[in-house]
Amino acid sequence: MKAVTWRRFGAAQDVLQVEDLLKPTPAEGEVLVRVAFSGANPSDAKARSGTRPGVTKPPFEVIVPHSDGSGVIEAVGAGVDAARVGERVWIWNGQWQRPFGTCADYVALPADQAVALPDCVSLEVGAVLGIPGLTAAQTVFGGGDVTGQTVLVAGGGGAVGYLAVQLAVWGGATVIATCGARDVDRVRAAGASHVFDYASPTLAEDILAASGGGVDRAVEVELGPNLPLLAEVMKPLSTIAAYGSAKDMAPEMPFGPMLFKALKLDITLIYILPKAARDAAIARLHEALEAGALTLEAPNVFAPEEAGRAHDLVEAGGRKGAVLVGF
Known part of the structure; x- marks a missing residue:
């Protein structure tokens, strides 16, 4: 599968690259999501640049960035309802304390971290609901x-x-x-x-x-x-x-x-939001979206090969609209 990766701290244009990685297989309790959009946030840029206090080296040998994303469930692991295959979802904590996040063709992760998207919500909007929306x-x-x-x-x-x-x-x-x-x-x-x-x-x-x-x-x-x-x-x-x-x-x-x-x-x-609080925040977001109370500005969408530009835009600040990498 195509994935954006980094292996060392540095400027986005210097360390982000596109490479082929093995397509993951969902383990027990996991789902495999075919990623449509991967959301880039300031925390992703800080992690890649090595500017987090007290962090002196990357936590994993190879990192696929980004915790936010959206897509469609393609397969499920043992213990997950097979009826979820084909479900449109948005993702939270895709790369939190894990090496492989959403900036790839596929991501495998625990089933509850892939939340069913309301029918009225686009995949572009779904990719913004993780960090910005829940916060x-x-x-x-x-x-x-x-x-x-x-x-x-x-x-x-x-x-x-x-x-x-x-x-x-x-x-x-x-x-x-x-x-x-x-x-x-x-x-x-x-x-x-x-x-x-x-x-x-x-x-x-x-x-x-x-x-x-x-x-x-x-x-x-x-x-x-x-x-x-x-x-x-x-x-x-x-x-x-x-x-x-x-x-x-x-x-x-x-x-x-x-x-x-x-x-x-x-x-x-x-x-690290506790489950009860996270579930309540998810419910609020979905209710507001279904009520038509949330309008998101047009996103800035980049190809995987332009992931460095996406991170540069995040770091520059002052932008309108989310920064997404499309797959």
Whole structure:
């Protein structure tokens, strides 16, 4: 089978290559998926580039990247219902703690990691539901329903933030979003009631005014740099649902202001989400998709031979639409 691989850390164009590997056979409890689209995410680029803290060498001799993907089940292993053959699916954790992910013609993985796609959902959209979709659903709904709440989404123009805005609106929340100046109109079109440039010198005052005195839940992409702002704009007893802090991985916490509001910090790493929480997030995503409440922008699709360009686009940031490798 055709597969994109890497064997050493480095720039995408230097280490990603296409080669022929043996087609996998599904083991007991596994399914074999004929991949249609493989989703590239920042975590895939960081793993390939060797920039994860404390990681000094690749974890496997040969790595097929990407945890997200979509396709059709072609075969099943022992113990898996044969009726699943022919099922359209989307994939989560395809390459988490495993050498072979979704960036290949085929991937074999545990059956519950291949989720049946609703009939109304395309394979292109399915390839985005793993990391961006589940992260958005968990950070918005991880504390329960948000009906009647005010939800602040930082980075509303990003892959997770754009979905989080739509999910929170669908969930009955009033959404305030921050983003770069160029994304204000598209984030507002996604449903946010108030959209502010994150570089505004009056951002805290603007959020407090728009929220009527404070935010119930924050979906946060850059926890470290934004902690002082959050301590100011959150309501007492509210929750900060954080999934990133790339600009400051060792932030100083304004504990005094946070203490006297009794703020809760809920950190999400979607790879290790417990089964009950993951099942709930999957259900939320499917319900929103079937209700027509989620619109994804046109993806950037690359051939396997262009996987290096796909990773470059992910690393550059500021893009619209998912980055997919098509098979």
